[in-house]
Amino acid sequence: MSYNILITGASGYLGVYGNLYALVRTEAQADSVKQYGAKPLTFDTRIAAEVNFIKTLGEVGSRSGRAVHFLHTTGAKVFSSHAGAPTDRPLLDNDPELYNIQKSQRSSHTRIQEAVNANNIVIKEAEKHGVRSYIFSPCIVYGEGEGFGNKISIQTVAIVKAAKALQRVYKVDQGEPSWPVCHIVDNTTLYLQLLRKILAGEDVPHGKNGYYLASSGSIVWEELYTAMAAALAKRNVVGDATVVPALGDEDSQILERIRAALGCPKEFVPVQLGGKCTFTAVHGKEIGWEPEFPPEHILEAADAEVELILKNL
Ligand SMILES: NC(=O)c1ccc[n+]([C@@H]2O[C@H](COP(=O)([O-])OP(=O)(O)OC[C@H]3O[C@@H](n4cnc5c(N)ncnc54)[C@H](OP(=O)(O)O)[C@@H]3O)[C@@H](O)[C@H]2O)c1
Known part of the structure; x- marks a missing residue:
């Protein structure tokens, strides 16, 4: 049986491909996706938002009599302290209550609340x-x-941009909050495993039970900062490898400079650079995904990550 797949964000960092149509916005991107065997479709999703995609898919489903699927990419922030998610325990991605939890979440950040609402x-x-x-x-x-x-x-x-602008690595959280991490290859293989299962016609958990976190585990932000600060100091981007707290009112000038470097509102700086997220991946393994890289690998890879970012900024 043949399927049609439409991928949005194909030109982005996480973009993947298969036998597919790819959403693009420029002629150059259209030429690039053709090299991957995809047919370019050019439009702007601000005009055709998720709800319209779903409605149209529903029509395809009722006309063809076949199962239709919509895979929405969100982010761990939507399951974190920034989004009013519980952080006092592991929040499993296969928790049968997760939909209700998301429905009850309230965030003081409009953009994050919109992202929570988008999932719902x-x-x-x-x-x-x-x-x-x-x-x-x-x-x-x-x-x-x-x-x-x-x-x-x-x-x-964001860590590198802020460090470059301030010539120092600052941390914006108290305590030792942690966050899930994932190598790009593992992120992609979970996406592909989901696609594979869907295309094989298997009844993959979906709807209110269809959350999939791509992560092999969590690390403490400060450990990541420390590893990246060493790599930044080695390249003379920062004066030394110390990680300095910037937390209180007395640090408001520093936070203002970080804000300017990141190009975001001041209250969004902690959202970009820290926070607590106890979201835990279980679902992926249940559908046969096995991440290759343990969470600590990000610390070993920090030097290469800094090099890559500095080369591409
Ligand atoms: N990378 C991460 O670590 C991470 C972590 C958590 C969540 N996410 C989420 O995953 C998604 C993809 O991330 P990414 O890292 O691949 O981002 P990215 O590199 O910035 O790519 C974004 C993609 O979306 C396309 N796009 C943006 N606005 C569009 C619009 N209005 N109409 C059509 N296409 C549009 C961009 O097209 P152009 O090339 O034409 O601009 C690009 O292909 C994002 O929603 C992001 O928040 C990413």
Whole structure:
């Protein structure tokens, strides 16, 4: 049986491909995706948002009589302290209560609340239109992107950008909060494992039970900072490898400079550079995914990550 797959964000860091259509926004990207055997479709998703995708998929499903699927990419932030998620215990991605937990979450950050709402809307609308939905969650992803587009990630990049601008590595959290991590290859293999299972016609947990965190485990932010600070000091990007707290009101000038370096509102600096997330990956292993890299690998890879980011910034 043949399937059609539409991938959005194909030019991004996490973009993957198969037998597919790829959403692009420029002629150059269209040429690039053709080299991967994909047919480019050019449009802007701000115009055709998730709800429209799902509604249209629902029509495809009822006309063809075949199962249709929608895989939404979210992020671990949506399951963290920043998003009002519980952090006093491991939050398992196969917890049958996760949908209700997400429904009850309240975030003081509008953008994060919108991302929480997006997950809930995808699940609800998909259910309504007979579409099977999956919420795929990357976390701190590291390693070189293998696609034709963006080669570098998000959170490790924010650490380097802030350090470069301030010539020092600052931490913005009290205590020792941790966050799940994942090598880009493992992130991709979970995505592909989900696709493989769906295409094989298997009844993969979906809808309210369809959350998939791509992570081999968590690390403490400060350990990541320390490893990256050593790599940054070695390259004279920062004066020395010490990680300095920037937490209170007396540090507001420092936080203002970090804000400027990251190009985000001041209250979003801790969202970009820290926070606590106890989201824990179980679902992936249940569908046969086995990550290759343990969480500590990000610390060993910090030197290469810094090199990669500095080369691509
Ligand atoms: N990388 C991580 O560590 C990480 C962690 C957690 C969650 N995530 C989430 O995963 C998703 C993908 O991340 P990424 O690292 O691959 O991001 P990225 O490198 O910035 O790529 C974003 C992709 O989305 C496309 N895009 C953005 N706005 C669009 C629009 N309005 N219409 C059509 N296409 C649009 C971009 O196309 P152009 O090339 O044309 O701009 C690009 O292909 C994001 O939602 C991100 O928040 C990523």
